[in-house]
Amino acid sequence: MDPFESIKATFFQECEELLTDMESGLLAMEQGDDDSETINAVFRAVHSVKGGAGAFGLEELIRFAHVFETVLDEMRSGKLHLTDEVAKVLLRASDVLADHVAAARSGGSVDEGRTVGMIADLQGLIDQDRAAELGLNDDGDSAAVEEDFGFVPVVLSLDEPATDAPEVDVAALMAAAAEPVEVDEAAAPADAAPAWRVTFRPKAEMYAKANEAALVLRELARLGDVEVALDASAVPPLDQLSAEQAYLTWTIRLSGDKSEAEVREVFEFVEDDCDLEVTREGEAAAEVAEPPLAADDDASASAVEAAAAAPLDLDALLARVSAPAAEPATPAAPAPAPIAAAPPPAAPPPAQDPASMDVAGLIALAEKASQDHAQTQSAPAKAEPKADQKAEARAAAGPATAATPTIRVDLDRVDRLINAVGELVIQQAMLSQRVFESGLARSSDVALGLEDLELLTREIQDSVMAIRAQPVKSVFQRMPRLVREVADMVGKKVRLVMDGENTEVDKTVIERLSDPITHMLRNAIDHGLETPDEREAGGKGIEGTVRLAALHRGGRIVIEVADDGRGINRPRVRGIAVSKGLIAEDAVLSDDEIDNLIFLPGFSTADVVSDISGRGVGMDVVKRSIQALGGRISITSEPGKGSKFSMSLPLTLAVLDGMVVSAADQTLVAPLSNIVESLTPRAEDVHLIGGRDAVICIRDTFVPLIDVGVALGFRDTPLPPASGVAVLVESEGGGKAALLVEAIQGQRQVVIKSLEANYQHIHGVAAATILGDGRVALILDVDALVTTSRRKAPRIEKRMAV
Amino acid sequence: MTDTVTQGVAQRRELIAFRIGDQEFCVDIMSVREIRGWAPATPLPRTPSFVKGVINLRGAVLPIIDLGARLGLTTSEPTARHVIMVVHIGDRTIGLLVDAVSDIINMSDDLVQPTPDVASDQVKTFVKGLFALDGRMVSLIALDRVLPETEAEAA
Numbered sequence A: 001m002d003p004f005e006s007i008k009a010t011f012f013q014e015c016e017e018l019l020t021d022m023e024s025g026l027l028a029m030e031q032g033d034d035d036s037e038t039i040n041a042v043f044r045a046v047h048s049v050k051g052g053a054g055a056f057g058l059e060e061l062i063r064f065a066h067v068f069e070t071v072l073d074e075m076r077s078g079k080l081h082l083t084d085e086v087a088k089v090l091l092r093a094s095d096v097l098a099d100h101v102a103a104a105r106s107g108g109s110v111d112e113g114r115t116v117g118m119i120a121d122l123q124g125l126i127d128q129d130r131a132a133e134l135g136l137n138d139d140g141d142s143a144a145v146e147e148d149f150g151f152v153p154v155v156l157s158l159d160e161p162a163t164d165a166p167e168v169d170v171a172a173l174m175a176a177a178a179e180p181v182e183v184d185e186a187a188a189p190a191d192a193a194p195a196w197r198v199t200f201r202p203k204a205e206m207y208a209k210a211n212e213a214a215l216v217l218r219e220l221a222r223l224g225d226v227e228v229a230l231d232a233s234a235v236p237p238l239d240q241l242s243a244e245q246a247y248l249t250w251t252i253r254l255s256g257d258k259s260e261a262e263v264r265e266v267f268e269f270v271e272d273d274c275d276l277e278v279t280r281e282g283e284a285a286a287e288v289a290e291p292p293l294a295a296d297d298d299a300s301a302s303a304v305e306a307a308a309a310a311p312l313d314l315d316a317l318l319a320r321v322s323a324p325a326a327e328p329a330t331p332a333a334p335a336p337a338p339i340a341a342a343p344p345p346a347a348p349p350p351a352q353d354p355a356s357m358d359v360a361g362l363i364a365l366a367e368k369a370s371q372d373h374a375q376t377q378s379a380p381a382k383a384e385p386k387a388d389q390k391a392e393a394r395a396a397a398g399p400a401t402a403a404t405p406t407i408r409v410d411l412d413r414v415d416r417l418i419n420a421v422g423e424l425v426i427q428q429a430m431l432s433q434r435v436f437e438s439g440l441a442r443s444s445d446v447a448l449g450l451e452d453l454e455l456l457t458r459e460i461q462d463s464v465m466a467i468r469a470q471p472v473k474s475v476f477q478r479m480p481r482l483v484r485e486v487a488d489m490v491g492k493k494v495r496l497v498m499d500g501e502n503t504e505v506d507k508t509v510i511e512r513l514s515d516p517i518t519h520m521l522r523n524a525i526d527h528g529l530e531t532p533d534e535r536e537a538g539g540k541g542i543e544g545t546v547r548l549a550a551l552h553r554g555g556r557i558v559i560e561v562a563d564d565g566r567g568i569n570r571p572r573v574r575g576i577a578v579s580k581g582l583i584a585e586d587a588v589l590s591d592d593e594i595d596n597l598i599f600l601p602g603f604s605t606a607d608v609v610s611d612i613s614g615r616g617v618g619m620d621v622v623k624r625s626i627q628a629l630g631g632r633i634s635i636t637s638e639p640g641k642g643s644k645f646s647m648s649l650p651l652t653l654a655v656l657d658g659m660v661v662s663a664a665d666q667t668l669v670a671p672l673s674n675i676v677e678s679l680t681p682r683a684e685d686v687h688l689i690g691g692r693d694a695v696i697c698i699r700d701t702f703v704p705l706i707d708v709g710v711a712l713g714f715r716d717t718p719l720p721p722a723s724g725v726a727v728l729v730e731s732e733g734g735g736k737a738a739l740l741v742e743a744i745q746g747q748r749q750v751v752i753k754s755l756e757a758n759y760q761h762i763h764g765v766a767a768a769t770i771l772g773d774g775r776v777a778l779i780l781d782v783d784a785l786v787t788t789s790r791r792k793a794p795r796i797e798k799r800m801a802v
Numbered sequence B: 001m002t003d004t005v006t007q008g009v010a011q012r013r014e015l016i017a018f019r020i021g022d023q024e025f026c027v028d029i030m031s032v033r034e035i036r037g038w039a040p041a042t043p044l045p046r047t048p049s050f051v052k053g054v055i056n057l058r059g060a061v062l063p064i065i066d067l068g069a070r071l072g073l074t075t076s077e078p079t080a081r082h083v084i085m086v087v088h089i090g091d092r093t094i095g096l097l098v099d100a101v102s103d104i105i106n107m108s109d110d111l112v113q114p115t116p117d118v119a120s121d122q123v124k125t126f127v128k129g130l131f132a133l134d135g136r137m138v139s140l141i142a143l144d145r146v147l148p149e150t151e152a153e154a155a
Helices: A003-030 A036-056 A059-076 A084-106 A112-128 A130-135 A143-147 A170-178 A204-208 A213-221 A260-266 A284-289 A303-312 A314-326 A336-341 A352-383 A389-397 A411-437 A445-468 A479-490 A507-528 A532-537 A570-579 A591-599 A618-628 A782-791 B002-007 B121-126
Strands: A195-202 A225-231 A249-255 A274-280 A469-471 A493-499 A504-506 A543-553 A556-563 A632-638 A642-650 A655-663 A666-671 A675-679 A686-689 A693-698 A701-707 A725-730 A736-741 A743-751 A765-770 A776-780 B012-020 B023-028 B032-037 B051-057 B060-066 B083-089 B092-098 B100-108 B127-133 B136-141
Touching: A003 A036, A003 A084, A003 A479, A036 A059, A036 A084, A059 A084, A059 A112, A084 A112, A084 A479, A195 A204, A195 A213, A195 A260, A213 A225, A213 A249, A213 A260, A260 A274, A411 A445, A411 A743, A445 A469, A445 A504, A469 A507, A479 A493, A479 A507, A504 A507, A507 A543, A507 A556, A507 A618, A507 A642, A532 A543, A570 A591, A591 A618, A591 A632, A618 A632, A618 A642, A642 A655, A655 A725, A655 A736, A655 A776, A666 A743, A701 A782, A725 A743, A736 A782, A743 A765, A776 B051, B012 B083, B012 B092, B012 B136, B051 B092, B083 B100, B100 B127, B121 B127
Parallel strands: A493 A543, A666 A776, A701 A736, B023 B136, B060 B092
Antiparallel strands: A195 A249, A195 A274, A225 A249, A469 A504, A543 A556, A556 A642, A632 A642, A655 A666, A655 A743, A675 A725, A686 A693, A693 A701, A725 A736, A765 A776, B012 B023, B012 B100, B032 B083, B051 B060, B083 B092, B127 B136
16 A cells, blocks of 8 residues: 555544543533543544644545634633533534544545534634633633644744753654754743744645634634734735735734744644744844754764763753663653753853863753653653554553553454464364374373363463454444434434443454444334423423443343334234234234334335334344344334334354254354244144155144255255254244254354355255364255245256266 | 466466366365365255355354265265365465365466366366366366355355
């Protein structure tokens, strides 16, 4: 991949994490958490998205993120207070931001109207506090927070005391190391009356990118007292004026205790498109005289060399001396650290002799300071030298975000590892079987060693599966947005309560959870919950509650979607089912059976077919997709109180609970999720319809009896029913049938192996697996078997060769 | 892989020669992953007769094609003396059941003669060319045609 593209891909990956962080922060804020750390976290997330977007020139994303960020900044500085309304606007803004990111990623476009509306809403929030804001110059945030953002190509602040090292974040340092840093900063006297002279000359490009000088100046004004002088001398006479040119220059004198980094940050997004000079008041001359020193260029220069050069350029000396001192201790963040660490020197004496004395003292001072610095700095740098920068930056950002170090791994590699471990398990099982077959005593050394090996293999398998296990959080997190949108669309008030987000399940399952959950939530809001009016009339709060929960139960994951709505209207459901011909008019059904009618294909209870649900493709689709995952779904409902859907799924798709059966001398596996019961058929229960199609009577219901051996072509003559075992199965479509096999060998978890990978799909066979003896066994595709038998279209089957 | 034969460039290559019955065949050595002894295969339903079934190759499910049957030769039940050549065909891995692997041949492409017209269509499908080796005739097999084409054909 093109390096730029891969950086971009990383950016979008990070965006996803940032958006997730942001949303969880916002959700906490919606619950009334106005802790400054929460707000800061959200702000940081938006800010980082904006910053990254800036690097890739994603203008629309930047523009929106900027407004969003401004609002958050207002909150951060305490000017805008958290209210319910504010939180809701912010949540919707986060949705729009996510859309922007998605659009930038896929190259699509964003709904312009929505963005504009959202920006207006956000502006509305700002305007509420505009008056207050203009009156105040306080900036509620500390320099430390500013520096957490990583990507700003910052010149490190001279106001920082040298011992503040942990606040210097690694990413910022890397950025700084890459950029030429003006070291003369470090030498500026810290205790001088702080005032900045900023010359700001926008170029035409800046205006072309829809940036506005006034906004920048206003932003700058928030840092401190400003005196702005406009130099309009370049403006030509009106007849020569080109509307697309830039003619104006501002000179701003900013007083206030601010670092240059803070001042420059204001110009962050226009920096490339304007001429910008930021100078200390009264220092301009000195600055010009000293050439900027690239921070890491001279890192290897020896202190002796530097000392020789010292009398000539004190500032450069300081930088050189301190750089090598810190270098060995902080490999990840070499040069800029000492610059921040260099103590403010005394005013350089003019005479040469005393100067060299002072220089020696300064060197000592600088070294000491940079060693102190290096010690604090090297702790995080050494702890995880190979962890990605971001994690490191986070770790360095402060005690509040103590993230455990993580690495990104290609899923493909994990899958390969899992496959290999699967093979290891099988191989190990085969080996022990062979050893015992060879007649070795169970107490022999070999057998004991094998037992240890078995334990170890199990442990490896568990750990490997745990790599792929992920909390369902990643799916759940998308749901609040869905609920908001659906609720808006149907005009209901909904509160989503989520539980058990940290329940872990295999990644393959996670990916496929999203659709069924989405369906169930839509259904719960659209059909389950009443309108606010109806709720009020029913004596409930106008806000409906939908509860989404995940839990482990019996080696499976259970997802529950419960609403406190009206519950299932059983007479109506029954009526619809009868009118659609899904059940007979006089069918006797229990409440439970009626509830489950909604899973029948083509069933829809909605009076009005809406965009959200009600096209009659809802619940049966849900049921089918869950069954395809080897899961089950059920519903419990209480009229007037609400309904609860629970689906239970296997923790992984790589293994399957199966019943091992034998038919026509072959070992086959039937998925347990399809099996209802097994029984020994009595000869008198089996009847023939026509020549060869058999049915079996199970508790007065006739279901087709499928001889598996014959159906798969393993033999020609059917097995006498009484000598076999019938396994009653239910297909995903709801059809029942009894599979006739010779014997049931037991129940086992099997590892699913694809047949298509090396061969091709075979009708009636879902996949293959490898048994403990090393032989391949086929996993039955119960659906295909049942539907084939139901179609009663015996295909011309080639005899299989054995 | 083996298709480079037709390019007309006199390229030297190594081939693995094997026997089915009394005939000799060969395939490009680069497509052969390993050679192993016969192990009982799990038969697959609804497959052409030349598909012997599937075996477990270190955790992968490997279909076994009886190459003799595929070429229309008479074959006998496989025994422990038979050999499975594990070959790559495209992105698939399959096992070819043959009687014995006999030799590794080093030869150049320009020695390969086109299959004469006497051969039946079935043979022509799989045999890309012939060459003489010490007075014997060796047929070069086109592996990509060995698998059944579509699911419809197999069903």
